[in-house]
Amino acid sequence: MPRPSMREHLIEAAHDRFHEHGFNGIGIKDITDTAGTPKGSFYNHFDSKEAMAVEVMRRYAESRGMDMLADTSVPPVERIRGHFAYLMADLERYDYARGCMFGNFGAELSTQSPTVRDEVGSRLGRWASALASALDEARAAGALASGVDTAVLARFLVSAWEGAAMQAKVVRGSAPLDDFFTVFDSLTA
């Protein structure tokens, strides 16, 4: 197996450091130190810290269980619930301290970086679309109690999840996510 490249090492290091401490809380030297590479190596691989944040979000997106939402072997409501349970398990792994990287970057960087803001918008938009498709299937199967338009409901669930992940960071516990599931269950049949 080939060894991961220095670029990959840097992305992995930045993924962890950004997720825990935010963008402005971490310097390029923190990232290169964590990766065990010289500080000067950073600009051989990335144009800017922002460009690296975009790469880190791509990596993060791959671990969001998006494929679960399209898995038609599972009934749609169960599938959506399973997807959120998967995300919750990921938050639990770090004692709820890290939150969702998309939401963290959206909150911290939307005024500072149009590049990061666009990437967060695009990631959250794709997520809401995948959710809306699964909600359409749920409605067709008579499994939605809510009568709200599925595109609206999907975007709302993304907001509610992002807010719950933020509050879970604040209280360092699962309660805000438990609340999310309670309301989600009331919206489905």
Next chain:
Amino acid sequence: MPRPSMREHLIEAAHDRFHEHGFNGIGIKDITDTAGTPKGSFYNHFDSKEAMAVEVMRRYAESRGMDMLADTSVPPVERIRGHFAYLMADLERYDYARGCMFGNFGAELSTQSPTVRDEVGSRLGRWASALASALDEARAAGALASGVDTAVLARFLVSAWEGAAMQAKVVRGSAPLDDFFTVFDSLTA
């Protein structure tokens, strides 16, 4: 009328700078420059940048229209809706670029600062309690379509609002907040 004190000038300056650029995006010198005071004056009034952030949140909390939630001259659902509409108008004033300061600080600083995290938790907790009381009145008046426990529903609405305010920053528009109101209306009778 007495002139605002230098301490007040500093809090006002920090309120604006923190709200727009986050905590780590702004240095103490930015704040003292905005306030038109010497940099050295900061530590005459505040023990730390974190202590100042707590003061700024107190100031911010006073402008959140919390009193609207307890105004029994207005029917409870109308009152809750009016409260969120008031918060939305505040976000609109800055082209949705600033988001909610509680959520911004919660997302950015929960790992960095236990002091700020506790203050955010306390502020969001008090908000959810005030919402829950108004939701209790709504339920007693037969004005809730949702059967979810009011304390759970209140905390969930806080999450949903915080996520929507974050997404409004990201898309620089009202759509995520409009979605919030659509779902809110479906939960009330």
